[in-house]
Amino acid sequence: MMAKAPPYPLMIGPIHPALKEPTMFKFTLEGERVIDVDLQPGFNHRGIEYLGMKRNPLQVLHLAERVCGICSGAHQFVFARVVEHAADIVSTERADYLRVLVAELERIHSHLLWAGVAGHELGFDSILYYTWKVREDVQDILELICGNRVNYSYYIFGGVRRDVTPEAVEKARKILQGYRKLEDTVLNVFLTDPTIAHRTRDVGTLTYDNAIKLCACGPLTRSAGVKKDVRFSQPHAAYGDMMGDFKAVIPSDYGYPNKGDVFSQIVVRLFEVFESVRMCDWILDNLPGGPITSEPNLSALLMAKLRMAEGEAVARVEAPRGEDIHYVRLKKGKMELDSWKVRVPTYGNIMSWLTMFKGAQIADIPIIIASIDPCIGCMDRVTIIDSKTGRERDVHVDEIKSMARRAERGWK
Amino acid sequence: MMVKKKYLTADEILESFAKRFEGDLIEQPYKKTFTNGVKKTRFEEIFVRVKRERFIEAAEHLASIDWPHHTVASGSDLGDEIEILFHLELYPESHGHGVTVTIGTRAPKDDPHVPSLSDVFPAVTPTEREKQEFLGISMDGIKDNRRMWLVHAVPVGVYPWRKDEYGPEKLIRKVHEDESGGSDGTHPIADYNPFPPGGPPIVKRKKEGGDA
Numbered sequence: 207m208m209a210k211a212p213p214y215p216l217m218i219g220p221i222h223p224a225l226k227e228p229t230m231f232k233f234t235l236e237g238e239r240v241i242d243v244d245l246q247p248g249f250n251h252r253g254i255e256y257l258g259m260k261r262n263p264l265q266v267l268h269l270a271e272r273v274c275g276i277c278s279g280a281h282q283f284v285f286a287r288v289v290e291h292a293a294d295i296v297s298t299e300r301a302d303y304l305r306v307l308v309a310e311l312e313r314i315h316s317h318l319l320w321a322g323v324a325g326h327e328l329g330f331d332s333i334l335y336y337t338w339k340v341r342e343d344v345q346d347i348l349e350l351i352c353g354n355r356v357n358y359s360y361y362i363f364g365g366v367r368r369d370v371t372p373e374a375v376e377k378a379r380k381i382l383q384g385y386r387k388l389e390d391t392v393l394n395v396f397l398t399d400p401t402i403a404h405r406t407r408d409v410g411t412l413t414y415d416n417a418i419k420l421c422a423c424g425p426l427t428r429s430a431g432v433k434k435d436v437r438f439s440q441p442h443a444a445y446g447d448m449m450g451d452f453k454a455v456i457p458s459d460y461g462y463p464n465k466g467d468v469f470s471q472i473v474v475r476l477f478e479v480f481e482s483v484r485m486c487d488w489i490l491d492n493l494p495g496g497p498i499t500s501e502p503n504l505s506a507l508l509m510a511k512l513r514m515a516e517g518e519a520v521a522r523v524e525a526p527r528g529e530d531i532h533y534v535r536l537k538k539g540k541m542e543l544d545s546w547k548v549r550v551p552t553y554g555n556i557m558s559w560l561t562m563f564k565g566a567q568i569a570d571i572p573i574i575i576a577s578i579d580p581c582i583g584c585m586d587r588v589t590i591i592d593s594k595t596g597r598e599r600d601v602h603v604d605e606i607k608s609m610a611r612r613a614e615r616g617w618k
Numbered sequence: 619m620m621v622k623k624k625y626l627t628a629d630e631i632l633e634s635f636a637k638r639f640e641g642d643l644i645e646q647p648y649k650k651t652f653t654n655g656v657k658k659t660r661f662e663e664i665f666v667r668v669k670r671e672r673f674i675e676a677a678e679h680l681a682s683i684d685w686p687h688h689t690v691a692s693g694s695d696l697g698d699e700i701e702i703l704f705h706l707e708l709y710p711e712s713h714g715h716g717v718t719v720t721i722g723t724r725a726p727k728d729d730p731h732v733p734s735l736s737d738v739f740p741a742v743t744p745t746e747r748e749k750q751e752f753l754g755i756s757m758d759g760i761k762d763n764r765r766m767w768l769v770h771a772v773p774v775g776v777y778p779w780r781k782d783e784y785g786p787e788k789l790i791r792k793v794h795e796d797e798s799g800g801s802d803g804t805h806p807i808a809d810y811n812p813f814p815p816g817g818p819p820i821v822k823r824k825k826e827g828g829d830a
Contacts, residue, residue: 248767255779256786291652299655418685421687421739423687438714439710439711439715439716440717441655441714442654443655444655446658449713494656520663520705520718522689522707531689531690533690533692533703533705535694545694545779549689549690549745554741556744
């Protein structure tokens with residue numbers, strides 16, 4: 207065997223056991239240490255923004271939800287808001303509260319899902335089974351309120367689609383009460399277990415300066431001690447009313463250092479689960495009365511308001527993984543969106559993510575990848591198009607792998 | 619850490635832009651105000667559009683107010699021009715003082731380039747690469763010019779968000795209009811070989827990023 211001089215290249219992706227979704231990392235290694243990394247996304251680009259520019263806002267409302275399967279509610283929430291901003295529609299008070307209720311329930315389920323994945327990447331699969339089991343309870347509340355477990359179809363321009371019944375409120379309270387007990391189990395396992403501490407402390411560190419300079423978002427940036435949280439910096443919906451009782455979660459508020467490593471991210475996400483449970487209780491206690499939507503007649507809304515609206519707007523929502531932003535421009539007399547841009551949290555964290563790998567060991571790559579809770583399906587949005595025939599087609603995984611191999615070997 | 623910070627209001631920020639860039643504004647900067655919830659909490663958004671010659675200066679002006687949180691750049695095909703907007707937030711760590719600021723510029727389609735903001739905000743590179751690929755505009759001074767988001771099989775000269783002849787319409791296969799259905803081997807896709815002799819096509823970007 208001829209030994210090659212370092213640095214060595216290492217490709218992880220587009221399809222790899224350490225990744226749940228297709229994306230490609232090109233690492234440069236010196237021994238076991240990562241000295242550089244490059245990211246090649248785009249393997250799953252679905253063209254959602256292009257599709258949106260061919261459809262009217264009511265249709266896009268459902269398309270937006272399908273940007274992501276986990277934070278589907280956040281995308282619908284932010285799209286409903288951005289169109290409201292562009293077309294001067296105001297949501298009702300009760301709807302503002304119900305919107306936040308579903309958004310926070312979604313955060314609980316997303317963070318628990320992430321905790322399971324993190325456990326799995328660390329080789330601690332009993333955590334995966336436990337957290338996903340308790341996650342079923344919050345899915346039950348979501349189903350009770352929205353009628354669906356995954357794509358909720360709950361948000362609509364001007365409000366929400368369905369009201370909560372007193373029975374649903376009672377049941378939700380009961381289940382939320384159960385979540386408070388999790389503090390003993392989930393927190394205990396994640397924060398005191400020596401194996402988890404060993405695999406996550408000082409691994410994949412994002413410094414405070416890099417978090418600020420590279421504009422990281424979500425639990426990642428908060429784990430480095432940066433209090434960025436759209437819920438509190440620009441209090442929309444019911445968040446403005448709960449400003450006095452809640453604030454952005456950073457590890458130092460709970461007695462842990464703001465290190466920006468994987469462990470700090472665990473701390474932020476787990477305490478956010480309990481913060482969200484408190485928020486849901488607060489919403490149920492303070493739910494105002496009144497109508498659930500200001501625009502009950504959808505066809506009038508579409509034909510009279512949205513079609514005749516002229517303007518642009520930006521709206522932002524704190525999705526479980528970080529801030530989610532949509533930009534929309536509406537043109538008078540045109541049904542379709544004139545322009546639409548979706549920015550998902552993973553997209554905003556690319557630059558910070560890449561700095562986290564530098565200096566890490568190969569064995570830490572999977573947990574660093576998983577640590578920011580990446581959602582490649584959200585980030586990539588176009589279909590594969592053949593340049594020879596100009597036709598779209600799906601490419602089989604084997605072909606992509608073999609393409610990757612060819613690229614890796616520098617074949618022409 | 620407990621130093622009281624002075625937060626500029628949306629009106630003050632607007633005024634500072636209007637004053638400094640007077641004569642070089644594409645349109646008068648404006649703000650939108652929204653209220654939500656029972657307490658009717660207010661938050662604001664600002665839109666500023668300056669000519670591309672002074673675009674970097676506009677970004678520096680924003681950064682001199684306070685270090686903003688950069689989120690994303692969006693882009694639109696306006697017909698004769700291409701518009702690039704950068705969406706940022708001032709005071710993202712504050713408790714209720716955040717202001718969304720959008721700074722934008724335009725370039726004519728026959729000279730499609732705008733300055734890159736990567737010297738001011740290091741985080742913009744991925745989103746600037748996306749604008750180059752999707753709108754066929756080049757960002758002068760971009761830190762990394764490689765293709766990122768579109769697979770290499772999409773030919774250079776096709777830009778998915780363009781609404782003119784450079785748009786992706788000619789690449790779209792409409793299954794409902796396709797009589798063969800693509801399953802009997804007569805559809806052109808059946809002849810597609812992803813591994814032609816010599817390997818898949820390698821796409822190199824022209825420096826201008828232009829289409830002409």
